[in-house]
Amino acid sequence: MHHHLDEVTRRRFLLTAGVAAATIVGRRPSFAADVDSLLAGRPLVRYPEKTDLILLTARPPQLETPISYFDRAITPNDAFFVRYHVFPIPASVDLDQWRLEVKGHVDKPLSLSMDDLKKFPRTSVTAVAQCSGNSRGRFAPRVLGGQWGDGAMGNAVWTGARLQDVLKAAGARSGALDVTFDGLDKPAFPTVPDFVKALDLQRIMSDPEVIVAYEMNGQRLPMLNGFPARLVVPGWYATYWVKNLSEITVLTDRFEKFWMKPGYRIPDTPCGCVEPGTAPKNTVPITRMTVRSFIASPATGTRVAVNQPVVLKGIAFDGGYGIREVQVSDNLGITWSRAMLGPDHGRYSFREWSATWKPTGAGTARLMVRAFNSIGESQSYEPLWNPAGYLRNVIEQITLVVA
């Protein structure tokens, strides 16, 4: 496991790193400065079929995965984050009663039981589900919305039927454009927009990895993660991964109701960002995830000993091109060292990484991580900004106290 790091010098970052270094020397961050002030006041709670998770909101439930779980590729089902939009959510599902309706502009409407769904060819994909607003609480200036830390994400092996097989069985008629997905979560008041999402039919028919999943890491889905079935759209933000799925409707037009428009939209600019504090001129639906990487172990603020090697561990992921390289820096990005990548579970999965770092002097050490995907996309020193708090992918860092 312990190995020497390759030095990868990136001189083009010298200027930026120099500015960062000056700022940090001026501020002298203390140990206390590295306690996560965003999450500090939030209780750990235990919900049904879940382990201790960080409570964001109770109703509808929104629960965050502690960062310590991201030292490995697969996120356990009981630690997987929870995010609902409307309430009530299903409290009970009887598989004798549950049906997945496939209807609308189709030749043969279907009403599929779980047994019917399982008759379609079974397929699996390992994919990251990440909330569009993951890390929204870290935006500056702050933005309204769910104030997530970094734990509104997880990675699992999803197993189910290909959505394209289900739609072929129903026979989408010519002229079909969008397909909508609705779940068993239904607002208590008719004035609250039901949570319904749409995908383009052509996108579905050209992507065999979009699935209706009935298993998560080899087990049935926890209720709070979508029992008995949920949509899995690898590479795209989890807003499309409709849970407790009950209705699939083929439409002859574009679906632009609340959670597609004005909800879940990003500025129509190359970065999906605008000048902080300003409003975008035009917006488009959020889709593919940006490149991110995290150091999960040791935890920020951990005390380590001079000259004793420290194993850094974490994960990296992107929107489906696959992670090619992960690098760490202990000098604010003046030089970067290549981390060792763990096994490859496919281009949509978390990629586990590790690196050994040896502290050479006492004081506060700042360790940064960044990843590159297979088309060269990476992360930036300065966080991007948009009013909804989406797409965050700044270079992350932790602090270790060397004594």
Add this chain to the structure above:
Amino acid sequence: MRCLATTLALTLAAITTAGAGETVSIALPPESIALKAGSGMDQTQTACRMCHSLDYITTQPGGGAAQWQGVVTKMMKVYGAAISEQDVKLIEEYLATHYGPR
């Protein structure tokens, strides 16, 4: 490799896949969050709790009158919250006073 192997081993040991006849039920824990005491708290609790728990308020970044007026307007216009004109004023003032800039 270790992690995937562990996952697979656990999966094989305790495979619980859903089949016909299975019913899954859950009961959510009670909501425990309380708002800060003050004039307008009762009206705020009553109006907001119609649709969501109060941590939807307490976890938001603190903001002044403009922020909270915007939020209350959105709740009424977008989600159809029915709040009397008199209560709207009370709620906006309560939120700006007790959940103002931090």
